[in-house]
Amino acid sequence: MGKKFAPAYANIFMAEWETAALDKCTKKPLHYYRFLDDIWGVWPHSEQDFEMFLKTLNDHNASIKLKSTISKTSIDFLDTTTFKGPNFINDRKLDIKVFFKPTDTHALLFKTSFHPKHTFAGIVKSQLLRFHRICTQKSDFGSAVKTLFSALSTRGYCWSFLRRCFNSFLHIKPIDVSPLLPVVITYAPCTCKLVRAIKNNFQNLAQNVQTLHNHRVIAAFRRHKNLGDLLIRAQISPPSVPRRRDQGQFFQHRRLVRSHSNGYVFLSLCKGTPRSKNCVYLVTCKRCGIQYVGETGNTLLTRFTQHSDGHTG
Numbered sequence: 398m399g400k401k402f403a404p405a406y407a408n409i410f411m412a413e414w415e416t417a418a419l420d421k422c423t424k425k426p427l428h429y430y431r432f433l434d435d436i437w438g439v440w441p442h443s444e445q446d447f448e449m450f451l452k453t454l455n456d457h458n459a460s461i462k463l464k465s466t467i468s469k470t471s472i473d474f475l476d477t478t479t480f481k482g483p484n485f486i487n488d489r490k491l492d493i494k495v496f497f498k499p500t501d502t503h504a505l506l507f508k509t510s511f512h513p514k515h516t517f518a519g520i521v522k523s524q525l526l527r528f529h530r531i532c533t534q535k536s537d538f539g540s541a542v543k544t545l546f547s548a549l550s551t552r553g554y555c556w557s558f559l560r561r562c563f564n565s566f567l568h569i570k571p572i573d574v575s576p577l578l579p580v581v582i583t584y585a586p587c588t589c590k591l592v593r594a595i596k597n598n599f600q601n602l603a604q605n606v607q608t609l610h611n612h613r614v615i616a617a618f619r620r621h622k623n624l625g626d627l628l629i630r631a632q633i634s635p636p637s638v639p640r641r642r643d644q645g646q647f648f649q650h651r652r653l654v655r656s657h658s659n660g661y662v663f664l665s666l667c668k669g670t671p672r673s674k675n676c677v678y679l680v681t682c683k684r685c686g687i688q689y690v691g692e693t694g695n696t697l698l699t700r701f702t703q704h705s706d707g708h709t710g
Contacts, residue, residue, distance in 0.1 A: 407433055411461075418457040422450055436463070437474040477531055494537035495528050497544060508553030511586065513618065521549065521559060522566040529567070576612045584618035592616040671698040 411434060419425060424446050426438035440447050447467070455462050466472060471480030473496045482492030506512065506520055524545055532538035546559050580595055582588050596614045603609045674696055680689040693700040 404433060414458055414461055418454050421457065422453050424450060426450075432475065435475060437472070437479070440467075482534060492533040492537075494532050494534065495541040497541075503545065503548035505549060505552060508549075508555075511584070513584065513616075514589070517554070517558075518562055521545075521554070521562040525563060525566040573613070578609075578612050578614045579617040580614060581617045581619065588616075588618075672696045676700075 411431065415431065419429075424442050427441045428437075428439040430437045440450075442450075444467070447465075451463060451465055471478055476496055478494050478496040479491050480494070482490075485491065505524075506517065508517060525542065528538055528541045528545070532541060542563065546554075546556070549559060550556065578599070580592060582592065592614075599609075599614045603612065675692075675694055676697055677690065677692045678697065678700065680691065682688070691700075
């Protein structure tokens with residue numbers, strides 16, 4: 398968990414698991430679909446046969462245990478509910494609607510957050526588009542929208558703004574292929590007024606200048622450093638501690654590791670031993686002065702070796 402390759406690795410593992418496990422089953426689902434470790438299927442046999450099917454899967458690998466939910470009318474899968482609608486008897490087609498987990502707090506962006514104004518409309522419209530694509534019944538779509546808007550109203554979104562988003566979320570704007578003139582600026586509430594003034598002045602200027610009449614100005618906002626940047630790249634001075642290796646309580650382990658083109662970094666650690674695990678450490682580059690705070694579940698000696706291998710030029 399937490400690594401970029403984790404979903405792909407889990408998917409490969411589960412694909413191999415299910416291929417071998419399903420080969421052991423005498424009776425199989427009519428439909429079987431899996432997303433990572435979530436499975437949806439249609440079982441055409443008896444409930445006793447399903448219990449035997451589930452036992453076969455659980456006995457295949459001791460580290461993989463499945464929990465099942467059985468229903469003859471509806472089933473929840475990811476953020477959807479598949480159910481037999483009012484027309485199922487006639488057309489034999491399943492309906493789908495949005496499923497909100499009991500723990501879902503609808504923790505979307507507060508309207509008072511310092512984001513560009515179009516961000517808030519984009520969040521609302523993206524949710525409406527998702528609901529519209531999932532729900533097969535208009536009434537279910539309306540119920541999901543009501544739940545969403547009730548949650549957003551408590552986060553500072555006014556109902557008039559939400560209605561405007563609802564009335565326009567299906568509108569497709571034509572793609573503007575006009576040449577762009579970006580104004581690169583750090584985002585702040587006051588800079589939005591500056592950008593609007595630049596756009597208005599440019600439109601007045603473009604009417605008299607033939608070479609720029611088909612251009613348009615856009616704002617390109619630079620990103621502020623967030624809390625993660627400040628924590629990872631914190632400018633913390635290396636601690637000064639006595640070098641004691643006899644008791645194993647405090648030590649300062651130093652190792653020069655190649656970095657940049659021909660510079661070095663200095664790894665400094667205190668309060669531990671070379672074989673300590675689950676530690677926080679500080680890396681200081683002696684060439685440029687940049688510092689890096691990291692953590693490792695391995696021993697400090699193992700992590701130092703990894704830094705050395707990763708920075709060798």
